[in-house]
Amino acid sequence: MKRFLLILCLISAEVVWAGPKLLYEEDPTLLTTTIEIVVQSGSSEDPMDKTGIATTIAELLLRGTQTKDRATFQSTLERMGGAISGSASHDTIEFSGEVIKENTDAFLDLITEFLTKPSFSEKEFKSLMQENLAAIQHIKNVNTRLGGLALRREVFAGTPLERPTQGTLKTLKAIQLKDLKDRYKNSFHKGNFLFAVASPLKKSQIEKKLEAIWNVLPDGKASVSPEIALKIPSEPTLIVVNKPHTSSGSVLMGQAGIVAKEPDRYDLYLGNFSFGGEPLVSRLFNVVRGALGWTYAIGSTYQAMGSLSKQKGLFMVYTTPSIEFTTKSLFKILNMWDSYLQGGLKKDEIDLAQDSLVNSYPFGFDSANKRLGWKVMSELYDVPVLSPSEYESKIRAIGNGELVKRLKKHHTARGWIISVVADAKVIQKQLDEEQKNIPADKRFKIAKILKPEQIIE
Amino acid sequence: MKLFGSLLSLLICLFSLNCQSASYQKVAEHTLFNGDKLTEFRLENGLQVLHVPRHQAKVLTYQVWFRVGSLDEKLDAKLKKTGLAHLFEHMMFRGTAKYPDGVFDKLISRMGGTGQNASTYFYRTNYYESVPSDQLEALMTLESDRMQNLQITPALFEREKGAVVGELRRHLDSPVSVGFDQLLDGVFKVAPFRFTVLGSEKEIKGFTLEEANYFYKTYYAPNNATLIVIGDVDAGKLMSLVTKYYGEMKSQEVPRHKVPEEPPQTKERKIYTRHKQATSDSLLVGYRIPTVSSPDFTSLALLATHLSTGMEGRLRKLLVDPGIAVSANGAPSSRPDLFEFVVSLSEKHRAEQALAIIDQEVARLQKKQISEKDFQRALNQEKLDMYGNIGSNSSLANMLGEYLVLSGDYLLGFKMLSAFEKLTPVDLQKAAKQHLNKKQRTIVVIRPAKRGGKKS
Numbered sequence: 001m002k003r004f005l006l007i008l009c010l011i012s013a014e015v016v017w018a019g020p021k022l023l024y025e026e027d028p029t030l031l032t033t034t035i036e037i038v039v040q041s042g043s044s045e046d047p048m049d050k051t052g053i054a055t056t057i058a059e060l061l062l063r064g065t066q067t068k069d070r071a072t073f074q075s076t077l078e079r080m081g082g083a084i085s086g087s088a089s090h091d092t093i094e095f096s097g098e099v100i101k102e103n104t105d106a107f108l109d110l111i112t113e114f115l116t117k118p119s120f121s122e123k124e125f126k127s128l129m130q131e132n133l134a135a136i137q138h139i140k141n142v143n144t145r146l147g148g149l150a151l152r153r154e155v156f157a158g159t160p161l162e163r164p165t166q167g168t169l170k171t172l173k174a175i176q177l178k179d180l181k182d183r184y185k186n187s188f189h190k191g192n193f194l195f196a197v198a199s200p201l202k203k204s205q206i207e208k209k210l211e212a213i214w215n216v217l218p219d220g221k222a223s224v225s226p227e228i229a230l231k232i233p234s235e236p237t238l239i240v241v242n243k244p245h246t247s248s249g250s251v252l253m254g255q256a257g258i259v260a261k262e263p264d265r266y267d268l269y270l271g272n273f274s275f276g277g278e279p280l281v282s283r284l285f286n287v288v289r290g291a292l293g294w295t296y297a298i299g300s301t302y303q304a305m306g307s308l309s310k311q312k313g314l315f316m317v318y319t320t321p322s323i324e325f326t327t328k329s330l331f332k333i334l335n336m337w338d339s340y341l342q343g344g345l346k347k348d349e350i351d352l353a354q355d356s357l358v359n360s361y362p363f364g365f366d367s368a369n370k371r372l373g374w375k376v377m378s379e380l381y382d383v384p385v386l387s388p389s390e391y392e393s394k395i396r397a398i399g400n401g402e403l404v405k406r407l408k409k410h411h412t413a414r415g416w417i418i419s420v421v422a423d424a425k426v427i428q429k430q431l432d433e434e435q436k437n438i439p440a441d442k443r444f445k446i447a448k449i450l451k452p453e454q455i456i457e
Numbered sequence: 458m459k460l461f462g463s464l465l466s467l468l469i470c471l472f473s474l475n476c477q478s479a480s481y482q483k484v485a486e487h488t489l490f491n492g493d494k495l496t497e498f499r500l501e502n503g504l505q506v507l508h509v510p511r512h513q514a515k516v517l518t519y520q521v522w523f524r525v526g527s528l529d530e531k532l533d534a535k536l537k538k539t540g541l542a543h544l545f546e547h548m549m550f551r552g553t554a555k556y557p558d559g560v561f562d563k564l565i566s567r568m569g570g571t572g573q574n575a576s577t578y579f580y581r582t583n584y585y586e587s588v589p590s591d592q593l594e595a596l597m598t599l600e601s602d603r604m605q606n607l608q609i610t611p612a613l614f615e616r617e618k619g620a621v622v623g624e625l626r627r628h629l630d631s632p633v634s635v636g637f638d639q640l641l642d643g644v645f646k647v648a649p650f651r652f653t654v655l656g657s658e659k660e661i662k663g664f665t666l667e668e669a670n671y672f673y674k675t676y677y678a679p680n681n682a683t684l685i686v687i688g689d690v691d692a693g694k695l696m697s698l699v700t701k702y703y704g705e706m707k708s709q710e711v712p713r714h715k716v717p718e719e720p721p722q723t724k725e726r727k728i729y730t731r732h733k734q735a736t737s738d739s740l741l742v743g744y745r746i747p748t749v750s751s752p753d754f755t756s757l758a759l760l761a762t763h764l765s766t767g768m769e770g771r772l773r774k775l776l777v778d779p780g781i782a783v784s785a786n787g788a789p790s791s792r793p794d795l796f797e798f799v800v801s802l803s804e805k806h807r808a809e810q811a812l813a814i815i816d817q818e819v820a821r822l823q824k825k826q827i828s829e830k831d832f833q834r835a836l837n838q839e840k841l842d843m844y845g846n847i848g849s850n851s852s853l854a855n856m857l858g859e860y861l862v863l864s865g866d867y868l869l870g871f872k873m874l875s876a877f878e879k880l881t882p883v884d885l886q887k888a889a890k891q892h893l894n895k896k897q898r899t900i901v902v903i904r905p906a907k908r909g910g911k912k913s
Contacts (some may be wrong), residue, residue: 007732029513031491062768074768079835080831081844084765100840134803138783139630141738141801245733245906248626279589280550280562280573293619322619322626344878353566359569359589367515367848443486452736 014187018079020214021063023196023375027368029055033104033199033206034369035097035111036376040194041187042091042222043165050165051160051173052132057180058086058093060128074262082107084114088165091225091309091339092380093187101200108209108258116216118184125177135167137300139451143250143421144320146241151254154239155314159228167334175236190218196376225310225332226297230256236334237446241455242424249326249422253333254315255411262380266394268302274349275340276300276317278356283340284317290330294325309381312384315411326422338413344404345435358392407410424449469535473670480704481506481696487868488567493845495857496692499698499866500536500710503680507857507867508695509687511850513849517688518572518850519596520585521604522858524683524711525654525676528579532714535671540656541664543577544621544675545672549584550575554608558613572851577654580792581862587851590689594698599703604677610670616810625655632735633801636903640741641793643728645901649717679706687850687856710905721745726899731906734902739903740808742798742815749791751863755876756888757779757796761788763827763835763885766842772798775814787815791863796893808902821891826882836877856881 045052062084064070077084079332081398082099095115099107134198139145149164156162161172193214232255258265269277275285276299284298297320302308304316321329345353365371374385386394420427435443473616483498489509498506503850511517530541552558565573573586587598628634636654645651646717655661685701686695722745749754764771764787772785787798827835846852861867 021504029491030848032841073767075830075834078767078769078838079834081841083838083841098841098845100837100844127778127780131777133785134780135783137738137804138801141734143630143734145799243734246622247629278566283558286559289620291616293616294623296620296623320623320627322623352563355567356569359567359592361569362516362589362819363515363569363571363587366516 008305012019015093020190020195020210022203022207022210023194023371023372023381024206025198025368025375025377026200026203028200030198030200030368031101031105031441032098032286033075033101033197033201034372035108036094036196036372037092037095037097037111037115038194038196038376040091040185040192040380041093042089042162042225043313044090044225044228045168045187045223046160048160048162049171050179051163051171052086052094052165053175053179053279054088054174055166055182055383056128056132056175057174057183058088058095058133060120060125061095061114061118062086063105063128064121064395065113066117066119068113069119070121070124077107077110080106081288082110084111086376089306089309090161090165091312104199104201104206105209108206112209112212115188115213120177120181120184122177125180128242129172129175133169133172134211135336136166136172136456141151143243143325144252144318145245146455147250147252147421147450148241150239150241150369150421150450151314151316151417153455154237154417155230155232156228157231157317161228161311161427180379189218189452190214191220191222193217195344196372197412200370227259229314230274230314232256232412232413232415233417234446235414237447238420238444239450240424240427240446240454241419241421241450243421245454246422246423247323248320249323249329249420249427250318250332251317251321251326251418251420253330253416253418254314255316255415255417257302257304257313258410259310259312260306260377260383262308263312264301264406264410265308265400266411267403270350270353270395271340271403271407272300272302272347273353273357275336279351283336284333287336288319288321288329292325292332294329294332295319295321298329306427307377308383309383323422323426323429327427327434328451330418331434333418336393336433341407341411341413342404344400344407350398350400350403354395354398356444357395358388361388466739472474473715480700487845489871492646493847498692498696498699500704501680502704502706504699504706505610505683505705506699507683507685507698507861508690508692509853511687513687516595516687517590517686517690518585518587518588519593519600520583520685520851520854520858521600522581522583522683522685522862524580524681524862525582526578526580527654528649528654528716529676529712530672531652531742532716533675537657537669538660538664538668539652540621540654540660542582543654543656544618544661544664545574545645545669546577546582547617547621548605548609548614548669548722549607551574551607553602553608555602555606555705557608560602563577565596565598567755568595570596571906579650580662581653581858584762584876585851585854587688587690593686593690597698597702597879601676601706604679604682604703605706607673609666609673611666614664614666614669618664620660621655625658625661629656631735632700632732632903632912633741635732636730636741636799636901639728639730639903640743640795640899640901642796643726644722644743644745645719645793647717649716649792652708659902666821668901676711678709678711679703680708681711683858683861685854689853698721703870707801722899728899730901731901732903733906735903735905737804737807737905738802738806740798740800740811741903742804742812742900743753743795743899745897746789746794746796746894748794748864749869750866752876753888753892755789755873756788756880756884757789757892759835759839759877759880760822761796761807761845762838763831766835766838767898771818771833772815776800776811781814782789782811785811806906814883816895819889822886823893826886829882832882832885833858839874839877845868
């Protein structure tokens with residue numbers, strides 16, 4: 001009899017709770033409630049000729065519901081001391097919101113409304129498109145963005161990651177309102193949703209509200225995005241985005257990066273800490289800025305495309321040297337990379353990186369929102385959240401031999417795609433000067449010169 | 458006081474020398490609206506200390522603010538330079554006899570320090586980082602050492618100039634950054650806000666070791682500094698360490714330069730310029746306004762929220778939604794005291810179009826009060842901003858430090874939030890009428906190089 005009751009309880013427990021997946025951080029000291037809603041369907045699912053659908057949906061959903069036009073919706077939200085923004089990554093559409101704690105209930109009601117009863121207003125769609133096209137045109141003013149997009153075009157050529165999540169002039173113009181409605185219908189279902197909340201309120205209070213969303217979402221299975229391969233050349237490939245008369249150069253160098261759940265990430269992060277990842281103490285900083293004084297900003301990162309995700313991102317070195325030191329910096333970085341790849345780190349560098357990473361680990365968990373961020377990362381990308389002692393064990397176990405093995409497994413000495421945003425004539429002259437003792441056929445050359453307009457078209 | 462009356466209780470009290478050590482005073486204690494306790498201490502040598510204990514996580518934020526910035530270098534008769542305060546800030550990372558170049562940064566990194574950096578502005582320079590709380594003494598050893606024992610070698614000084622020139626070049630490649638420089642140059646004919654914080658390349662390259670050492674010895678004094686510590690440490694332990702590491706420093710006479718008063722502006726000024734990197738127009742408009750301590754500043758700040766915050770912000774609706782601009786903001790700044798509009802135009806639109814729309818909106822604000830709904834929206838957006846930020850150790854430290862060096866009152870940010878609650882739409886209308894008038898404004902239009910331009 002007892003056994004029967006136990007089985008019944010288990011069955012009823014499963015039947016009763018059919019609510020949304022909710023990651024929760026309760027913190028009574030918080031004065032606001034923050035919410036992150038993740039729909040696991042990002043821009044990598046956009047058709048190649050219509051990149052930007054996921055981003056446009058994220059923005060359009062906040063521009064009116066079936067019962068509230070945009071002005072009414074937004075003024076209601078903002079008057080209660082709330083704010084919500086929508087964005088898309090390659091893997092997800094995300095809505096991030098925050099409200100002063102006393103208005104949490106009303107805030108969640110508004111979220112329910114825009115997620116389940118969007119208006120898809122033709123007028124708002126046109127207005128949003130106009131706004132986004134203007135924003136893309138404006139990228140020509142920002143050299144670091146131009147360089148990033150030039151790099152992306154080359155590394156991900158022919159794949160859905162070739163273009164930025166917000167699309168390009170051409171792909172945005174191709175998007176119709178029907179495309180957004182179809183995507184909404186296909187992607188906004190139970191299998192794709194994840195809710196994450198940090199609040200001073202009880203979890204049960206939030207769950208009750210979120211059930212209203214859950215109950216009207218259709219069933220569905222989680223989207224599975226295929227992993228997209230990068231096209232990395234065997235020799236350095238230099239693309240110059242021609243911007244005459246710059247007084248500095250914007251240099252970005254990309255190699256294949258890693259996916260979020262890559263087990264070697266601890267070794268690679270530790271190595272990168274000393275190569276270029278940690279401001280003020282890395283090799284790149286100490287040599288190119290500290291000893292040579294060629295640049296103000298320099299570093300390297302595995303998070304060149306935002307947080308690590310399901311897709312293999314880029315490992316990137318970035319710097320903005322004074323124009324006269326642009327190619328000098330480039331050659332110096334290539335040499336330093338080669339030395340790092342072949343020999344790894346010195347013992348004192350490894351010691352420093354280990355101490356720093358272990359000692360700074362608590363900062364990743366010092367607020368409810370940061371703790372929540374880890375939970376979301378873990379849920380979406382299968383990344384284990386290590387306790388401080390587990391993390392320390394991992395980090396302390398890393399030695400130089402293992403590091404070099406991992407570096408060689410994931411990277412190459414010369415497989416770089418490099419974008420430089422600067423005056424192409426100046427760069428050519430510098431290349432000639434720097435390589436005057438090298439036979440012409442063996443020189444490092446500019447593979448492509450692009451105009452800023454070509455990057456955003 | 459309505460809502461915030463109960464949120465912000467100021468329990469200012471002056472204690473005598475009955476603390477743990479006779480070398481410091483507890484000057485005041487305050488309970489912030491979120492329940493945090495803020496205590497102000499002062500050492501005998503004049504060093505001011507602000508402390509907020511928070512034990513939720515074993516970390517803390519450590520900031521040192523000096524009341525010296527680029528205004529001082531220009532007003533100091535022995536210098537009369539531009540860019541030295543900023544270059545000097547870089548040199549503070551270049552080592553002492555005990556901790557030579559690179560060692561300071563490595564030690565802070567090794568202890569798990571994050572967010573280590575510094576910044577220089579017209580009226581202040583600050584240095585900051587966050588560390589695990591068990592590293593407080595180690596950090597204080599380093600910070601107090603560089604405050605009194607910095608060694609500037611000729612080689613390091615010259616190398617750092619290269620990095621600073623790199624920073625300047627990046628700044629010069631940004632059309633809007635150059636626009637700000639031009640705006641200040643246009644507004645201020647007497648006050649030294651017209652000289653940039655970064656300086657010119659020629660000046661940066663020309664600074665001498667003697668000038669840098671003079672600057673250090675003159676302005677980096679305990680009585681010219683405030684230490685802000687927020688996080689996992691109790692007052693007793695903190696002050697015992699502060700006394701140990703900062704207590705021996707000598708107070709000294711720090712020159713107090715009177716910033717020449719800028720005469721009232723009586724006529725609109727316009728500057729048209731071109732930038733080789735610009736691909737569309739940018740518009741900057743600066744109205745002369747009163748200082749941050751003035752009641753009108755509060756009205757202007759809330760007015761700015763009405764104009765610039767959220768999807769319902771007026772400038773967004775008028776300029777960004779119709780595709781005229783890609784971004785548009787209006788906000789008051791303090792020292793220099795200006796209400797600034799900054800608009801980045803879309804390619805097919807001209808700055809004059811944005812200016813006409815701003816003028817219409819300002820005229821509307823002057824003629825008619827904003828609605829109660831709009832007023833409530835602005836007020837609650839201010840609360841959201843404050844509530845969201847106060848929980849972060851570094852955000853709170855930034856706010857306390859910035860208001861302190863601006864106005865002398867580190868609680869001014871909280872007081873402003875409280876003052877917003879007492880305002881009405883009438884106050885915002887009055888402020889718009891009084892301060893947003895054309896005679897006291899300067900306009901800068903940056904155009905792409907091809908289109909040409911004129912200066913008037």
